[in-house]
Amino acid sequence: VKQEETEQREEKLARLKARVQELRRQRDELRAKVDLQQKGQLGKAGVVSDAAQPSAQAVLEWKIKSVKAMLQVFYLTGISGKLTKQGVCFCISTAYEGTYLDSYYLDLLTKPEVRIHRHSVPTFIPLEQIAKKHLETDIRRFLSVLADHLNAYVGRRHQADQLQEHFSDQIEGTLQRNSLCNLLVFNYNLSSRSKTFPFNARLLYGDLCCSLPTEVTVSCT
Amino acid sequence: MENSIFEAYEDEIQSLEEEIKLLAEKYEDSQQESTFFSDEEILMSIKSFQREFWGESKGYESPSDLKALLETLETDLSFLMKFTGIRFTSHSKKTVEKTRNGTVRKHRLSGKCHSLSFQLEFQLLEMQNKDSVSTVITDLSIVMESGEDSDVSKFVSSTEEHRSLLTFFRSLSSYAEWYEHRRCTFLHFK
Numbered sequence: 001v002k003q004e005e006t007e008q009r010e011e012k013l014a015r016l017k018a019r020v021q022e023l024r025r026q027r028d029e030l031r032a033k034v035d036l037q038q039k040g041q042l043g044k045a046g047v048v049s050d051a052a053q054p055s056a057q058a059v060l061e062w063k064i065k066s067v068k069a070m071l072q073v074f075y076l077t078g079i080s081g082k083l084t085k086q087g088v089c090f091c092i093s094t095a096y097e098g099t100y101l102d103s104y105y106l107d108l109l110t111k112p113e114v115r116i117h118r119h120s121v122p123t124f125i126p127l128e129q130i131a132k133k134h135l136e137t138d139i140r141r142f143l144s145v146l147a148d149h150l151n152a153y154v155g156r157r158h159q160a161d162q163l164q165e166h167f168s169d170q171i172e173g174t175l176q177r178n179s180l181c182n183l184l185v186f187n188y189n190l191s192s193r194s195k196t197f198p199f200n201a202r203l204l205y206g207d208l209c210c211s212l213p214t215e216v217t218v219s220c221t
Numbered sequence: 222m223e224n225s226i227f228e229a230y231e232d233e234i235q236s237l238e239e240e241i242k243l244l245a246e247k248y249e250d251s252q253q254e255s256t257f258f259s260d261e262e263i264l265m266s267i268k269s270f271q272r273e274f275w276g277e278s279k280g281y282e283s284p285s286d287l288k289a290l291l292e293t294l295e296t297d298l299s300f301l302m303k304f305t306g307i308r309f310t311s312h313s314k315k316t317v318e319k320t321r322n323g324t325v326r327k328h329r330l331s332g333k334c335h336s337l338s339f340q341l342e343f344q345l346l347e348m349q350n351k352d353s354v355s356t357v358i359t360d361l362s363i364v365m366e367s368g369e370d371s372d373v374s375k376f377v378s379s380t381e382e383h384r385s386l387l388t389f390f391r392s393l394s395s396y397a398e399w400y401e402h403r404r405c406t407f408l409h410f411k
Contacts, residue, residue, distance in 0.1 A: 027244065034251070059266035076356075097384060100387070
């Protein structure tokens with residue numbers, strides 16, 4: 001039995017060794033390929049070009065990737081989407097400054113009239129109100145107003161998260177906020193000359209389309 | 222004692238597999254980014270691909286699948302451009318860095334929003350989280366046709382400073398729409 005065990009171990013070792021060698025070979029091959037590619041791009045003479053005439057399939061696949069990349073750029077603009085059998089599915093992307101945050105989907109039916117089939121908009125956003133006002137008359141305006149609400153909500157939430165994360169040593173306990181993130185209450189400490197002063201701050205964001213507060217109350221507790 | 226040898230090999234295997242995956246993606250990205258085919262070349266390829274297919278079944282994609290996919294994508298793109306008023310006239314990207322933590326790409330984008338032209342250069346960092354990809358703009362530079370307008374240039378520098386690419390597009394859209402309205406109104410009075 002001992003003999004068998006030793007044999008098994010040796011077998012396993014040999015297999016692992018072989019695998020490592022194979023992977024090293026693959027890795028070195030790829031590295032060389034990528035290096036050649038980089039040199040080719042600098043336009044240096046004397047570098048053998050990689051491919052012969054590309055196949056028709058390769059050309060099509062290139063074009064498909066290219067169009068997909070263009071569609072992804074639309075994601076960065078805030079409104080993207082695709083056509084569906086019964087209408088169109090829009091994707092509203094949100095961001096705070098340079099950081100892209102959540103995206104929300106709206107599956108719209110267009111016949112007999114425009115209406116919302118499915119969506120991923122949170123319940124505390126007044127979607128029905130906005131739809132009632134704009135959806136049938138001006139889809140663009142509807143999306144724009146909805147995007148204002150969503151971006152503002154996400155902006156407020158992001159700022160609250162960042163505040164909690166970066167000032168955790170000064171904040172007492174946790175930030176209190178509602179789901180719409182338009183009311184923020186927290187206690188924090190400020191130190192001056194080895195004395196700490198406890199403060200309480202209350203931020204009210206009266207404008208739902210804005211990510212800055214409209215009313216701030218600071219008190220020393 | 223022997224187990225540690227196994228572990229060492231297994232660790233190296235895992236790290237090699239990851240490196241191979243990264244290198245393969247790097248190679249693919251680079252191929253995509255440095256190639257360009259004109260519309261005629263693409264049309265010719267669609268035709269010849271259909272001919273080739275009858276000869277031998279190469280690969281798993283039938284020509285009608287690829288052609289149909291391309292048509293769907295192009296229809297979606299054309300719809301978005303019409304709907305938003307934003308038409309991109311050129312787009313190029315280059316992978317600057319690719320590591321396990323994320324990919325940094327430099328994009329050059331030019332286009333028109335209604336009648337206003339713009340040119341952008343931005344750097345995008347994409348990081349793979351547990352179940353999502355996070356996207357952050359790490360650098361932004363904007364050139365606008367009507368750049369001499371002081372309001373526009375103030376808006377542009379503030380947007381560049383905060384790297385607010387999304388805000389740029391949203392504001393541009395509404396500014397361009399109103400610009401169109403004003404232009405039409407003025408023409409009406411002429």
